[in-house]
Amino acid sequence: MLLALFIGIVTLVTTAGVVTRRFWLPAGINQHAAAFDSWLGIVIAILGIAFLGAQIALAWVIWRHRDRGQRAVYWDGSPKFEVFSIAIVTVLFLGASVGGARLWTGVHMSDQPAALRIEVLAKQFAWNFRYAGPDGRFGRTKLDLRNDATGNPFGIDDTDPVAADDVSNAALRVPAGQLIELRLNAQDVIHSFFVRELRLKQDAVPGMEIPLRFIAAKPGTYEIACAELCGLGHHQMRSVLIVLPPAEFTAWLAQSKNP
Numbered sequence: 590m591l592l593a594l595f596i597g598i599v600t601l602v603t604t605a606g607v608v609t610r611r612f613w614l615p616a617g618i619n620q621h622a623a624a625f626d627s628w629l630g631i632v633i634a635i636l637g638i639a640f641l642g643a644q645i646a647l648a649w650v651i652w653r654h655r656d657r658g659q660r661a662v663y664w665d666g667s668p669k670f671e672v673f674s675i676a677i678v679t680v681l682f683l684g685a686s687v688g689g690a691r692l693w694t695g696v697h698m699s700d701q702p703a704a705l706r707i708e709v710l711a712k713q714f715a716w717n718f719r720y721a722g723p724d725g726r727f728g729r730t731k732l733d734l735r736n737d738a739t740g741n742p743f744g745i746d747d748t749d750p751v752a753a754d755d756v757s758n759a760a761l762r763v764p765a766g767q768l769i770e771l772r773l774n775a776q777d778v779i780h781s782f783f784v785r786e787l788r789l790k791q792d793a794v795p796g797m798e799i800p801l802r803f804i805a806a807k808p809g810t811y812e813i814a815c816a817e818l819c820g821l822g823h824h825q826m827r828s829v830l831i832v833l834p835p836a837e838f839t840a841w842l843a844q845s846k847n848p
């Protein structure tokens with residue numbers, strides 16, 4: 590009886606939190622985020638109805654068959670009902686993935702040329718970002734030059750003239766309203782680049798260079814979190830995405846130099 594009441598209360602609080610948007614993501618900062626939110630809203634509404642139905646049924650069964658001193662009975666279940674529920678779940682899951690696929694491919698598979706490419710190096714437990722500088726070309730790097738103590742996490746080779754204007758930074762600065770392409774790489778284990786306001790999450794895998802494209806329309810500072818449990822210091826692995834008006838970004842890039 591008490592258990593049925595408890596389930597009812599937890600269900601109500603959870604549902605109310607989502608319906609009133611108290612448990613929700615922070616406001617998005619681009620078109621993708623808006624499209625993602627409306628799709629997420631549909632999926633959450635469908636799942637929410639299923640969740641409510643299942644929890645109410647559970648509470649009802651617990652209350653209806655509570656111990657009143659009667660003999661326990663055993664029920665074999667109903668194959669028809671099971672097949673029916675599996676069919677419904679299958680349709681919902683396939684529908685959700687087909688419906689969401691367009692949104693996903695729009696972000697990840699577009700062949701529009703990016704205005705700016707930035708290399709991202711994830712490692713235990715920090716993020717580093719590398720810009721090609723005003724010449725638009727990334728210079729040579731060497732693994733044995735990688736050194737955090739000297740401020741050169743990418744191992745940029747200063748003897749290469751192309752590398753002279755390369756910029757590496759622990760924060761990610763991007764110009765607002767332009768298509769950015771990150772090239773994600775990991776030095777040690779799998780990490781995951783996650784910015785809630787962009788509604789984007791992508792693993793960074795050692796030995797792979799994974800592209801991730803986005804446009805950040807609204808200037809501001811947003812948290813970058815590592816979304817893959819990557820070791821003891823995982824909770825400290827964060828940085829910031831700073832979205833700047835394009836002119837400010839160009840000025841920042843021009844005055845920053847390879848350390």
Ligand SMILES: [Cu+2]
Binds near residue numbers: 713815817826
């Ligand atoms: Cu990590």
